[in-house]
Amino acid sequence: MNEELDSQLSAMFDNELPAAECELLARRLSRDEELKGRWSRYAAIGATIRAEGGVRLNTNLAVRVNTAISSEPAVVVTKSVEIVREQPRRAMPRWLMPLSSVALAASVAAGAILFLRYESPTQVASQPAPATSGSQTLVANTAASPAAPDSYVVPKTLPRRSVVPSTQLANYVVAHSEFSSPVNRRNLLSAFMASESGTAGAPSGSDEPNEDVTDDAKTAH
Amino acid sequence: MSADVSDLSLVRRVQGGDKGAFDALVRKYQHKLVKLVMRYVRNPAEAEDIAQEAFIKAYRALPQFRGDSAFYTWLYRIAINTAKNAVVSRDRSPIEYNIDRSSDAAEESYDMQGRMKDSETPEGLVLTDEIRRTVNAAIEALPEDLKTAIVLRELDGLSYEEIAAAMDCPVGTVRSRIFRAREAIDRRLREVFEGGLGRTEDLG
Numbered sequence: 001m002n003e004e005l006d007s008q009l010s011a012m013f014d015n016e017l018p019a020a021e022c023e024l025l026a027r028r029l030s031r032d033e034e035l036k037g038r039w040s041r042y043a044a045i046g047a048t049i050r051a052e053g054g055v056r057l058n059t060n061l062a063v064r065v066n067t068a069i070s071s072e073p074a075v076v077v078t079k080s081v082e083i084v085r086e087q088p089r090r091a092m093p094r095w096l097m098p099l100s101s102v103a104l105a106a107s108v109a110a111g112a113i114l115f116l117r118y119e120s121p122t123q124v125a126s127q128p129a130p131a132t133s134g135s136q137t138l139v140a141n142t143a144a145s146p147a148a149p150d151s152y153v154v155p156k157t158l159p160r161r162s163v164v165p166s167t168q169l170a171n172y173v174v175a176h177s178e179f180s181s182p183v184n185r186r187n188l189l190s191a192f193m194a195s196e197s198g199t200a201g202a203p204s205g206s207d208e209p210n211e212d213v214t215d216d217a218k219t220a221h
Numbered sequence: 222m223s224a225d226v227s228d229l230s231l232v233r234r235v236q237g238g239d240k241g242a243f244d245a246l247v248r249k250y251q252h253k254l255v256k257l258v259m260r261y262v263r264n265p266a267e268a269e270d271i272a273q274e275a276f277i278k279a280y281r282a283l284p285q286f287r288g289d290s291a292f293y294t295w296l297y298r299i300a301i302n303t304a305k306n307a308v309v310s311r312d313r314s315p316i317e318y319n320i321d322r323s324s325d326a327a328e329e330s331y332d333m334q335g336r337m338k339d340s341e342t343p344e345g346l347v348l349t350d351e352i353r354r355t356v357n358a359a360i361e362a363l364p365e366d367l368k369t370a371i372v373l374r375e376l377d378g379l380s381y382e383e384i385a386a387a388m389d390c391p392v393g394t395v396r397s398r399i400f401r402a403r404e405a406i407d408r409r410l411r412e413v414f415e416g417g418l419g420r421t422e423d424l425g
Contacts, residue, residue, distance in 0.1 A: 010400040012227040013249065014374060016381045022230040030234055030241030038407065040248040045406050047252035048356035049375040055252050055259070057352040061269050062247045065276045066240075074238040075283045 009035060013042045228292040235283055243283075247276050250293060254300050261304040271307050275300040355413050359406040370395055371402035 005025075011017040012025050029035050044057045228249075234242035254275060258268040279299050286295060360368055366388070373379045373387060381399075385392045 006404065007396070007400045010403050011381075011396050014381065014399065015225060015227045016396065017227055019226045019230065022227045026227070026230040026234050026242060026245075027239075029245050030231070030239050036241075036245060036248060039245060041407050041410055042403055043249050043252055044352060045356055045371075045403060045410070046375045047256075048353050049360065049372060052252055052256045055255050056265060056269070056349050057252070058348040059251060059255070059269060061251045061255070061273060061276075062244060064269075064273050065247045065280075066244050068273065068277050069240060069243065069280050072277075072280065074240060075235055075243075075280065076238045077236040077284050 005035075006038065009038060010042065013039065225288075225291040225293075229288055232283065232286060232288070232292055235280070236286075243280055246292070250296060251276075253293070254296065257297065257300055258304045261308050267307075271304050272300065274307075275303040278303060351413055352410065355409050356406055359409040360402075363402055363405060367398050367402040367405070370398035371406075374399050 008017055008021055008025055009029070012022055012029075017025065029039060040062070047055055047057060228246065231242045231246050235246070251272065254272040255265070255268050258271045258275070259265065262268050262271065275296070279296050282299070286292070360371070363371070369388065370384055373384045374381075379387065381392045381395045384395045384399075388395065
C-alpha cells in the first residue's frame with residue numbers, strides 16, 4: 001500500500017485533510033475494500049484508546065447497515081433543488097446588472113430633482129397672499145376707474161423665507177438685462193426681478209427695471 | 222481547516238448516489254454511536270440495533286442534510302432521538318411476568334436474552350478482548366512522541382493544530398506522528414486477525 005495514501009487516509013479520518021484531497025480519497029475509499037478495512041481498524045483503535053467499554057470492536061454493524069440500505073433506493077440529491085435555490089440570483093443576466101445600477105442611480109437623481117422642484121413651488125406657495133392680493137389688486141385696479149386711484153390697495157408684505165437668494169438672483173438678472181436684447185428685457189420675469197431688486201435695495205443706477213415695471217403695468221392695464 | 226471536511230466529502234458522494242461512501246461513514250462512527258446509545262440501553266446488542274436503525278434513518282434523511290452542522294452532530298441527534306423512542310416503546314410494551322422467579326432472576330434472564338439476541342458468541346467476546354489487549358500493548362510499545370500524539374488526538378480529541386501547539390512542533394509532524402502510530406498499531410492488529418482468529422472482515 002502506498003504510504004502517502006495511507007498517510008492521507010489517516011489525516012482524512014481525523015478531518016484534517018484538505019478538501020481537494022478529500023474529494024479524491026473519498027471516491028477511492030468508497031470502492032476500495034482494503035482501504036475500508038484499514039479505515040475500520042483506525043476506528044477500532046480510536047475506540048480502544050477511548051476505552052469505550054461494552055462496545056464490541058468486532059461488530060458487524062456496518063455489514064448489517066450495508067445490507068439494510070442495499071434494498072433502499074440510492075440517495076440522489078437532484079440538481080433541481082440547487083437550481084431552484086440559484087434561480088432568484090440568476091434571474092437577471094450578468095450584463096444587465098451594471099445597467100440596473102445606472103437605472104437605480106438615475107431614478108434616485110430624478111426623484112431628487114422632482115423633490116426639489118416640488119419644494120421650490122411650495123416655498124413660493126407658502127407666500128400665496130402677495131400673489132393673490134396682487135392679482136386682486138390688479139383686478140380691483142382694473143375695475144376701479146383711473147379716476148379713483150385711492151382704491152388702489154397696496155398688499156401687505158408678508159414675511160418671506162427665501163428672500164435673500166432671490167435678491168442676489170435679481171441683481172444678476174438686472175445686470176444681465178442691461179446687456180440683453182430689448183425683447184428679452186421686456187419679459188415678465190425681468191420685470192418681476194427688477195421689482196424684487198427694487199424692494200431689496202438694489203442699486204438704482206439703472207432705470208431699466210423701473211421702465212420694465214411701467215411697461216408691465218401698462219400691459220396689466 | 223473545516224472540522225468536517227472529510228465527512229462532508231463522503232456525504233456529498235452519498236448524496237450523489239454512492240452507497241459505498243455511506244459505508245465508510247458507518248465504519249467510522251459505529252463505535253461512537255453504539256457507545257452513545259448505551260447511555261439509554263445497557264444491553265450492547267440492543268444498542269447496536271438502535272444504532273443500526275439510527276444509521277438507516279440518517280441514510281434516508283441525507284437528501285435533507287445541507288452541511289449546516291457537522292455530520293456527526295447531525296447523526297448524534299438522530300441517534301439520541303431513536304434511542305429515546307426505543308426506550309419509550311420498550312417501556313410501553315407488555316411486560317411478561319414470571320411468578321416463579323424473583324425480580325433479580327428475571328432481570329438477569331432479560332440481560333442474557335438481550336446478549337444472545339445478536340450473534341454474540343464466545344468467540345466474538347474473545348476477539349473483542351484480544352483486539353483491546355493488542356491495541357493497548359501496541360500503544361505501550363510506541364515511542365513517546367507517537368504515543369502522545371495519538372492519545373491527544375483520540376482520547377482528548379485535539380485538532381492537529383492544537384496538538385502541534387501542545388507538542389511544540391509543526392502540524393505536518395503531528396500528522397506524520399499520528400499516521401506512524403496508527404500504522405504501528407494496525408500492523409499488530411492485522412497479525413492478530415491473520416495469524417490468530419483470522420476474521421479481519423469482522424472489523425468491517
